[in-house]
Amino acid sequence: xxxxxxxxTRKPLPELSRGVVEHCVLAxxxxxxxxxxxxxxxxxxxxxxxxxxxxxxxxxxxxxxxxVTTAWRESDAGPPRRYYRVTDAGRRVLDVFxxxxxxFRDAVDALLPGAIAQEx
Amino acid sequence: MExxxxxxxxxxxxxxxxxxxxxxRRAELVADVREHIDLALADRGTADEATVxxxxxxxxxxxxIVAAEMGEERSAVGLEAxxxxxxxxxxxxxxxxxxxxxxxxxxxxxxxxxxxxxxGLWFVSGSTRWSLAQKRTATLIVLALLxxxxxxxxxxxxxxxxxxVFSSGGFLVPFVPLAGFLAxxxxxxxxxxxxxxxxxx
Numbered sequence: 001x002x003x004x005x006x007x008x009t010r011k012p013l014p015e016l017s018r019g020v021v022e023h024c025v026l027a028x029x030x031x032x033x034x035x036x037x038x039x040x041x042x043x044x045x046x047x048x049x050x051x052x053x054x055x056x057x058x059x060x061x062x063x064x065x066x067x068v069t070t071a072w073r074e075s076d077a078g079p080p081r082r083y084y085r086v087t088d089a090g091r092r093v094l095d096v097f098x099x100x101x102x103x104f105r106d107a108v109d110a111l112l113p114g115a116i117a118q119e120x
Numbered sequence: 121m122e123x124x125x126x127x128x129x130x131x132x133x134x135x136x137x138x139x140x141x142x143x144x145r146r147a148e149l150v151a152d153v154r155e156h157i158d159l160a161l162a163d164r165g166t167a168d169e170a171t172v173x174x175x176x177x178x179x180x181x182x183x184x185i186v187a188a189e190m191g192e193e194r195s196a197v198g199l200e201a202x203x204x205x206x207x208x209x210x211x212x213x214x215x216x217x218x219x220x221x222x223x224x225x226x227x228x229x230x231x232x233x234x235x236x237x238x239x240g241l242w243f244v245s246g247s248t249r250w251s252l253a254q255k256r257t258a259t260l261i262v263l264a265l266l267x268x269x270x271x272x273x274x275x276x277x278x279x280x281x282x283x284x285v286f287s288s289g290g291f292l293v294p295f296v297p298l299a300g301f302l303a304x305x306x307x308x309x310x311x312x313x314x315x316x317x318x319x320x321x
Binding site (some may be wrong): 024037038040043050051052053054056058059060061081082 | 145148149152153156159160163178179180181182183184188189191272297
């Protein structure tokens with residue numbers, strides 16, 4: 001009942017994850033390339049994406065914006081896979097995000113009731 | 121329903137829902153999702169009905185995926201619209217506040233002596249791209265160069281040497297447009313320097 005009042009099942013706050021998940025993708029493939037299925041799996045495990053299919057439009061946009069590049073690689077098991085890798089531009093975007101995110105997170109943490117109660 | 125039919129049915133619905141998306145991207149999206157299903161089933165080592173249903177369930181509905189694709193399109197467009205503000209320090213976008221400010225400071229200073237540069241400063245103050253320090257310096261440059269002629273000529277005017285003012289004071293006239301030009305070049309150069317430094321680090 002309570003959930004219905006809040007507006008249906010609790011997904012990981014779509015308003016919150018918008019603009020964040022794409023940076024998580026960049027972070028995931030920052031140091032080593034990966035293929036989409038693997039990226040989706042990790043994000044799903046951490047509860048960052050509920051409808052796994054929505055990550056593909058996101059990956060497509062990151063590619064069109066030149067933040068990631070892709071290359072087809074043969075795989076031992078099954079058909080060739082498309083691997084994603086961060087470009088220099090993507091790395092810069094991620095660096096900026098890391099700074100912004102840290103500041104944002106600290107500011108929110110400091111304001112949340114729990115944190116305030118601890119401080120008083 | 122047979123597991124294979126389930127997948128085909130899902131992909132068929134995805135393709136139908138994606139009708140509004142431009143051809144290349146629609147094909148790619150469907151291919152991506154198809155690959156995902158193949159890999160997910162291979163990963164689990166089984167393709168029975170329950171597994172297929174779970175894999176499809178986790179993918180989300182075709183409508184949801186298509187909505188995400190359309191959403192990306194919009195946000196990508198939004199990003200392009202913002203892009204020039206970060207890549208174009210001199211504000212070459214015709215109607216930006218910075219462009220108006222620079223135009224008034226330079227061309228405006230010639231066409232409308234005194235008024236042009238002062239209007240330009242007003243636009244400068246409204247810019248979000250220039251820092252407060254830059255705005256202050258630009259204002260100082262304009263005000264200093266605009267008052268210079270007055271300061272130099274005032275003693276002569278006060279002494280009643282009006283003939284001298286008109287015959288020899290001409291050398292001070294260029295200071296009026298110069299004020300705007302100097303302030304404009306200062307803004308452009310200081311902004312480029314800041315951007316060049318931030319790019320390098």
